[in-house]
Amino acid sequence: MYIPKNNEETDVSVIHSLLKSHPLGTWVTKIDGELNANHIPFLLDPDRGEHGTLIGHVARANPVWKSFSTTENSIIIFQGAETYISPSWYPSKHEHGRALPTWNYAVVHIHGIPHYIEDQDWLLNHLNVLTNEHESGQPLPWKVSDAPKDFTQNMLDGIVGIEIPIKKIVGKWKVNQNKQDTDKRGVVSNLLARQDSQSSEMASYVNRFVLSE
Amino acid sequence: MYIPKNNEETDVSVIHSLLKSHPLGTWVTKIDGELNANHIPFLLDPDRGEHGTLIGHVARANPVWKSFSTTENSIIIFQGAETYISPSWYPSKHEHGRALPTWNYAVVHIHGIPHYIEDQDWLLNHLNVLTNEHESGQPLPWKVSDAPKDFTQNMLDGIVGIEIPIKKIVGKWKVNQNKQDTDKRGVVSNLLARQDSQSSEMASYVNRFVLSE
Numbered sequence: 001m002y003i004p005k006n007n008e009e010t011d012v013s014v015i016h017s018l019l020k021s022h023p024l025g026t027w028v029t030k031i032d033g034e035l036n037a038n039h040i041p042f043l044l045d046p047d048r049g050e051h052g053t054l055i056g057h058v059a060r061a062n063p064v065w066k067s068f069s070t071t072e073n074s075i076i077i078f079q080g081a082e083t084y085i086s087p088s089w090y091p092s093k094h095e096h097g098r099a100l101p102t103w104n105y106a107v108v109h110i111h112g113i114p115h116y117i118e119d120q121d122w123l124l125n126h127l128n129v130l131t132n133e134h135e136s137g138q139p140l141p142w143k144v145s146d147a148p149k150d151f152t153q154n155m156l157d158g159i160v161g162i163e164i165p166i167k168k169i170v171g172k173w174k175v176n177q178n179k180q181d182t183d184k185r186g187v188v189s190n191l192l193a194r195q196d197s198q199s200s201e202m203a204s205y206v207n208r209f210v211l212s213e
Numbered sequence: 214m215y216i217p218k219n220n221e222e223t224d225v226s227v228i229h230s231l232l233k234s235h236p237l238g239t240w241v242t243k244i245d246g247e248l249n250a251n252h253i254p255f256l257l258d259p260d261r262g263e264h265g266t267l268i269g270h271v272a273r274a275n276p277v278w279k280s281f282s283t284t285e286n287s288i289i290i291f292q293g294a295e296t297y298i299s300p301s302w303y304p305s306k307h308e309h310g311r312a313l314p315t316w317n318y319a320v321v322h323i324h325g326i327p328h329y330i331e332d333q334d335w336l337l338n339h340l341n342v343l344t345n346e347h348e349s350g351q352p353l354p355w356k357v358s359d360a361p362k363d364f365t366q367n368m369l370d371g372i373v374g375i376e377i378p379i380k381k382i383v384g385k386w387k388v389n390q391n392k393q394d395t396d397k398r399g400v401v402s403n404l405l406a407r408q409d410s411q412s413s414e415m416a417s418y419v420n421r422f423v424l425s426e
Contacts, residue, residue, distance in 0.1 A: 088351060
């Protein structure tokens with residue numbers, strides 16, 4: 001990925017935080033000579049391997065687990081908030097007109113070679129961890145053990161685990177770092193005025209780079 | 214991409230509508246033996262080529278335009294709303310407990326071989342069309358011609374156009390089609406209760422598959 005120096009995110013805690021809040025990864029690998037993408041909610045284990053390990057599962061009926069490349073790295077892409085940025089939001093534009101539209105986004109790219117797991121204990125434990133993670137925000141968190149045992153067994157039979165030890169992880173935060181503070185503040189206030197969660201999230205990304213108060 | 218039959222979106226107008234509302238594409242190609250992804254706002258010209266043509270631009274400083282594969286298809290991924298779905302939202306779960314969490318999403322995958330364009334008239338026209346598209350929602354739409362001429366020229370010198378004639382386009386709408394209507398309605402009402410734009414968009418995807426009233 002092309003990353004101008006000021007768009008490079010090097011803070012591991014910021015990168016991990018995006019994976020946690022936007023866990024649906026786009027996993028791209030080559031199958032039969034063609035690029036193939038699947039959309040999988042991943043968990044990150046930051047403590048396994050040099051750069052951590054991605055953990056997820058796919059439907060057993062999905063041929064990807066039998067056919068992903070084991071010789072060339074997969075790329076797994078996580079996308080945070082993304083928004084169009086109008087030049088009208090920069091106060092400086094109204095002074096000198098030297099402004100352009102752009103698109104803001106924050107993304108994490110991970111490279112590594114996956115392997116698959118069919119062990120039933122691993123799968124049950126994985127589903128417990130994944131479910132507890134995503135149900136934690138619910139008023140009455142559902143648990144895997146709430147389902148009838150034969151139903152859970154059927155479910156385990158229908159999936160295959162995926163682990164991807166991370167060889168390389170890069171973050172690009174393209175969030176107006178090249179702008180002066182007054183323009184960043186203009187972006188933040190225009191995004192917040194929209195009152196939707198994606199715009200608010202982008203506003204918080206931009207606001208992090210407002211240097212002076 | 215693995216697409217169970219009931220998740221396959223075959224309505225071209227629905228697919229094109231996602232590209233229009235979520236134009237930031239993830240363009241993946243192989244460079245120097247490694248998968249490489251860039252995030253580019255694309256326009257679709259539905260009338261050029263058998264399945265239409267994607268049109269965008271990259272920074273001239275981004276090596277991708279000199280190095281994308283011209284022998285193997287790129288894949289370009291467009292992602293619409295995506296949300297975690299709690300089994301607690303299905304009324305039927307409260308009857309028999311046979312329910313699972315899932316992740317809903319709608320995505321479009323496009324395959325094709327790009328080419329690049331350095332012609333200044335093409336680039337200026339492209340920027341006009343792209344800007345007018347994205348500024349149309351602004352109270353006072355900004356125009357490329359609002360910027361000083363030397364500034365616009367600098368901008369044109371700093372970008373390269375990209376066109377991708379579409380060889381294959383597929384849509385996967387994984388939005389609870391396998392559920393009964395009462396469960397779909399439970400998802401819709403829980404999503405709408407969140408009052409954020411992504412959840413509302415997902416609610417509209419799910420609601421499209423509620424068959425009986």
